[in-house]
Amino acid sequence: MRRRLQAIQRKRHTPEFKTKVALEVLKGNKTINEIASEMGIHATQITQRKWSTAVHT
Secondary structure (H helix, E strand, O other), X not given: OOOOOOOOOOOOOOHHHHHHHHXXXXXXXXXXXXXXXXXXXXXXXXXXXXXXXXXXX
């Protein structure tokens, strides 16, 4: 029997959300892990500079 794999849709974050994450990082009051946990994302997403473009817009 063949199993059907369901397509996993990637979550797309709004520019506003990205800006919010970037500003939290820049404030420096919390660790990356704390910010990631509060925002519901993985810490790797923050450290891979996925949010850096939000600061420049």
